[in-house]
Amino acid sequence: MLKTGKTLAALAVGLLTLSACGGNGSSSSAKELRLWHYETPDSAMGVAWNQAIKEFEQTHPGVKVKFEEKNFEQIQKTAPMVLNSKDAPDILEYNKGNATTGLLAKQGLLTDLSSEVVKRGWDKQLSPNVAETAKYDAKGVMGGDKWYGVPNYAEYLQVFYNKKLFDKYGVKVPTTFEELTAAMDAFVKHGVTPLANGGAEYPAQQYLYQLALSRADRPWVDRFERYTGKVDFHDPAWTYAATTFADWVRKGYIAKSTVSTKAEAAGTAFMSGKNPMFFSGSWWYGRFEKEIKNFDWDTFLWPGTRMTLGSSGNLWVVPKGSSNKRLAYDFIAITMKKDIQNLLANNGGVPVDADPAGVTDPKNKKLIENYRTLVTNDGLGFYPDWPAPGYYDVLVAGTQKLMNGTSSPAQVLDSFAKPYDENLSNVGH
Amino acid sequence: MTVMARRRTPGSYAVLVSLIVLAVVMLLPFVIIALNAVKTPAEYSSHGPLSLPKGVYLQGLKDFWERVDFGGKLVNSVLISGSVAVLAVVLSVLNAYALGIGRVRGRVSIMVVFLLANTMPQEVLVYPLYFISKKAGLYDTRLSVVIIFTAIQTAFGTYLLSSVLSAFPRELLEAARIDGAGRLRILWRVVVPISRPTLGVLFVFFFIWTWNEFFLPLVFLVSNENQTVPVALGVLQGQKMMDATTTSASALLGVLPAIVFFLIFQRTLTRGITVGSAK
Numbered sequence: 001m002l003k004t005g006k007t008l009a010a011l012a013v014g015l016l017t018l019s020a021c022g023g024n025g026s027s028s029s030a031k032e033l034r035l036w037h038y039e040t041p042d043s044a045m046g047v048a049w050n051q052a053i054k055e056f057e058q059t060h061p062g063v064k065v066k067f068e069e070k071n072f073e074q075i076q077k078t079a080p081m082v083l084n085s086k087d088a089p090d091i092l093e094y095n096k097g098n099a100t101t102g103l104l105a106k107q108g109l110l111t112d113l114s115s116e117v118v119k120r121g122w123d124k125q126l127s128p129n130v131a132e133t134a135k136y137d138a139k140g141v142m143g144g145d146k147w148y149g150v151p152n153y154a155e156y157l158q159v160f161y162n163k164k165l166f167d168k169y170g171v172k173v174p175t176t177f178e179e180l181t182a183a184m185d186a187f188v189k190h191g192v193t194p195l196a197n198g199g200a201e202y203p204a205q206q207y208l209y210q211l212a213l214s215r216a217d218r219p220w221v222d223r224f225e226r227y228t229g230k231v232d233f234h235d236p237a238w239t240y241a242a243t244t245f246a247d248w249v250r251k252g253y254i255a256k257s258t259v260s261t262k263a264e265a266a267g268t269a270f271m272s273g274k275n276p277m278f279f280s281g282s283w284w285y286g287r288f289e290k291e292i293k294n295f296d297w298d299t300f301l302w303p304g305t306r307m308t309l310g311s312s313g314n315l316w317v318v319p320k321g322s323s324n325k326r327l328a329y330d331f332i333a334i335t336m337k338k339d340i341q342n343l344l345a346n347n348g349g350v351p352v353d354a355d356p357a358g359v360t361d362p363k364n365k366k367l368i369e370n371y372r373t374l375v376t377n378d379g380l381g382f383y384p385d386w387p388a389p390g391y392y393d394v395l396v397a398g399t400q401k402l403m404n405g406t407s408s409p410a411q412v413l414d415s416f417a418k419p420y421d422e423n424l425s426n427v428g429h
Numbered sequence: 430m431t432v433m434a435r436r437r438t439p440g441s442y443a444v445l446v447s448l449i450v451l452a453v454v455m456l457l458p459f460v461i462i463a464l465n466a467v468k469t470p471a472e473y474s475s476h477g478p479l480s481l482p483k484g485v486y487l488q489g490l491k492d493f494w495e496r497v498d499f500g501g502k503l504v505n506s507v508l509i510s511g512s513v514a515v516l517a518v519v520l521s522v523l524n525a526y527a528l529g530i531g532r533v534r535g536r537v538s539i540m541v542v543f544l545l546a547n548t549m550p551q552e553v554l555v556y557p558l559y560f561i562s563k564k565a566g567l568y569d570t571r572l573s574v575v576i577i578f579t580a581i582q583t584a585f586g587t588y589l590l591s592s593v594l595s596a597f598p599r600e601l602l603e604a605a606r607i608d609g610a611g612r613l614r615i616l617w618r619v620v621v622p623i624s625r626p627t628l629g630v631l632f633v634f635f636f637i638w639t640w641n642e643f644f645l646p647l648v649f650l651v652s653n654e655n656q657t658v659p660v661a662l663g664v665l666q667g668q669k670m671m672d673a674t675t676t677s678a679s680a681l682l683g684v685l686p687a688i689v690f691f692l693i694f695q696r697t698l699t700r701g702i703t704v705g706s707a708k
Contacts, residue, residue, distance in 0.1 A: 038667065038668065040667060040670070040672070041496065043670075068653045069496070069664060070653075071660060071661075071664045072663075072667050073663050074647050074651075074660065077647060078647065078648050078651065081648065085563055085568050087652070263669070264671055264673065268475075268477060271475055272477060273475070283668075283669045283670065284669075287474075287670065291470050291471040291475070292471075292474070293475065294475055314668075
């Protein structure tokens with residue numbers, strides 16, 4: 001009895017302390033900029049933004065940046081709730097896209113940055129192709145008229161290749177699509193699966209979408225991603241993509257056994273030298289640089305196409321409830337400055353306003369040059385999972401069926417069309 | 430020993446073998462996690478998750494510890510799980526005393542309500558709880574999580590304990606009543622001591638369940654300084670990247686307190702059970 005009483009008393013005290021210290025961190029004075037992002041400290045963005053924080057504190061004496069490294073999933077799941085409360089930060093990194101920034105903008109939770117973007121000249125630093133994912137219309141669809149975010153880095157897909165394996169089998173780096181298939185044939189002949197793949201996650205659908213993009217143009221992408229016109233999933237581009245992808249699995253360019261593996265497995269298969277090529281995003285770049293010790297590697301853009309997958313990186317957004325908007329804009333301005341942009345590039349990131357002259361490492365330079373090639377060609381084709389909520393899983397299921405051969409390409413394209421059209425009627429297009 | 434061995438039938442060997450297999454199957458994931466916990470990221474990337482580490486590499490873990498202030502997260506988790514376990518057991522006992530022994534009117538329907546509350550997925554609860562906690566000024570406080578989980582665990586505890594207590598020996602209660610004990614006295618002096626093993630089990634379960642909770646703490650503990658261990662571990666799973674080696678290392682760290690807690694209380698549980706049976 002006595003013991004229980006003691007425990008209860010201790011508990012009561014504990015609870016009091018809990019509630020007493022629970023409320024802190026929520027009040028925001030002009031002396032503090034509350035900043036959230038979810039990049040790891042050793043990634044290119046982590047390094048560059050850390051430096052930006054330092055510069056910000058130097059140029060704003062008396063203002064402290066209260067930075068919190070966030071859990072990606074937490075921001076994804078709770079952003080609308082957090083931004084609608086007094087605990088919202090002054091500025092945060094948030095995913096670009098209709099289902100994320102677009103949705104928050106539509107709900108009125110984000111500040112319209114348009115006048116600031118023009119005033120500070122950020123619109124001139126961002127090519128129209130990159131800016132598309134920063135601007136949204138009243139329905140929250142990207143490519144709109146108002147700026148709700150500012151990206152300071154970009155991302156795109158390229159083929160990472162293992163120089164050692166290319167040399168070993170006497171394969172030369174392909175510059176045309178025919179050379180690419182010839183190279184893959186050569187590897188298959190030696191019993192090596194040329195392409196790393198993860199069928200349970202994004203890699204498979206990115207191969208598929210790249211094949212479609214190689215037969216597509218800008219209006220095609222706009223129709224698909226921005227609902228500017230009717231999308232025909234049985235048009236030549238989609239049909240070519242689905243049949244070729246299924247064909248590649250049959251030919252052994254892509255291992256059928258990767259049907260249920262994850263992107264992480266595809267990356268490690270490339271890093272361990274199992275597959276000589278991996279078509280994936282610049283987000284792998286820093287990790288490959290750090291962790292591949294056994295062979296030399298390099299990159300090339302997908303051959304024989306004007307467009308490839310890519311877009312701006314995540315955005316800086318300013319919540320409507322931010323109490324230090326001016327400071328938030330100042331911080332964005334610093335991340336757009338040349339030295340921060342170059343720092344990003346020198347750490348294996350892709351800055352939006354890149355200057356190859358400011359990059360020292362030759363491989364990093366190539367990363368930037370490839371990016372500039374894409375941007376000048378208006379070649380960023382975005383990602384296939386953007387148009388509808390839950391579309392990622394639809395694409396995973398479809399590509400898995402193609403790999404297993406359980407559905408014909410035409411059936412799989414039908415399975416893509418249905419949720420797409422349902423979403424269209426939901427958003428009122 | 431030899432006598433024992435001779436008595437073993439093929440059947441008991443089969444049981445032994447299947448138990449060993451089961452133990453291996455249960456322990457294998459832990460072994461793999463432990464293996465990867467001490468690898469360098471480069472080793473993991475080039476040789477895969479099943480290779481043996483060349484040496485013990487703990488730098489990643491150290492960096493992670495400092496990066497997320499893991500000590501602070503441990504304190505939060507202990508504080509939250511401990512408070513929930515104690516509060517939920519106390520509330521469950523009080524509820525179950527009324528429902529199981531007191532036999533209040535309509536207790537069956539009340540039990541059904543508790544049972545339904547248990548089957549409710551947490552995703553359904555999120556928005557109502559969010560609005561309530563915001564209105565009460567408790568959003569982004571550890572107290573909000575303590576209150577929510579006390580309620581959730583109590584729903585289960587009440588349901589379970591009510592069934593247990595409805596089978597409580599009536600003679601004991603009557604004897605106490607004849608001796609002049611009031612209701613409160615009967616609860617604390619008769620019911621609680623005799624059902625201590627059950628309460629102990631509930632306590633351990635509540636602690637570990639609350640410790641492992643991810644979704645609601647993720648939603649309600651927004652500030653980094655309020656977060657629990659599972660939420661902090663989520664930092665390692667990025668948008669496109671995962672850090673397999675550090676995740677393994679910190680996952681081990683994260684379950685360690687729960688395992689230690691379980692082992693400590695496991696012993697008192699057994700003792701509690703033997704005491705109960707002696708009576």
